[in-house]
Amino acid sequence: MILHTLNKAPQTPAAVGCLNALGSSANSQDSLLLLEDGAYLADKANEALLKELSIPVYAVEADIEARGLANRIVAGITLVTYAGFVELVTEHKMTKSWL
Amino acid sequence: MKRILLTQSKSPYSAINAQEGLDAILMGSAFAECAVLFQGDGIYQLLKHQNPATLGTKNFTATFGALADYGVEQIYCIDEELTERQLAPTELVIPVIPITRSGLCDFIREFDLVLDF
Numbered sequence: 001m002i003l004h005t006l007n008k009a010p011q012t013p014a015a016v017g018c019l020n021a022l023g024s025s026a027n028s029q030d031s032l033l034l035l036e037d038g039a040y041l042a043d044k045a046n047e048a049l050l051k052e053l054s055i056p057v058y059a060v061e062a063d064i065e066a067r068g069l070a071n072r073i074v075a076g077i078t079l080v081t082y083a084g085f086v087e088l089v090t091e092h093k094m095t096k097s098w099l
Numbered sequence: 100m101k102r103i104l105l106t107q108s109k110s111p112y113s114a115i116n117a118q119e120g121l122d123a124i125l126m127g128s129a130f131a132e133c134a135v136l137f138q139g140d141g142i143y144q145l146l147k148h149q150n151p152a153t154l155g156t157k158n159f160t161a162t163f164g165a166l167a168d169y170g171v172e173q174i175y176c177i178d179e180e181l182t183e184r185q186l187a188p189t190e191l192v193i194p195v196i197p198i199t200r201s202g203l204c205d206f207i208r209e210f211d212l213v214l215d216f
Contacts, residue, residue, distance in 0.1 A: 013140055017138060
């Protein structure tokens, strides 16, 4: 029911706060969308961080491509277009941006 | 009446977010029931004894003391984040209601809308 969006890199306070909160309090209706520098969380180097989450994880394809991460992303992450991004927003009751 | 949660996540002088968020709280309180969650380094906005005059900046955080006059009385923080920063409630300019980190998503679900700053 909550779409969480993260646009900051994995070691930033925004990302740490997001992962802490989602790891302990998200439920199966919540989703995480990675965009801009949040795309780096999808990198295989951060697989352990993502494994803590039990919710669907999406990433904006343009941001993954732009950063050269296409061949490095963790299995199970769904890539979305900008239209898909909007669709995710409409499918969830609310959006929480981790800034 | 719509219930809006505004979140303040940035330390007070790092970015414009904190001031913009405060403006949004004051405006929002005119037409909705507003609650505020100070999370992450946003909790530093409420620390007493701020004196940004040396930075050439106005101490906008003094306005938080007036939130009750705007009908904004639900002010929350995350308990673990106070502990991590060694902040005691007495060091903050207004009383805050602690929620737990593990209860955060359920807490957010109680609102109609969340606006993040």
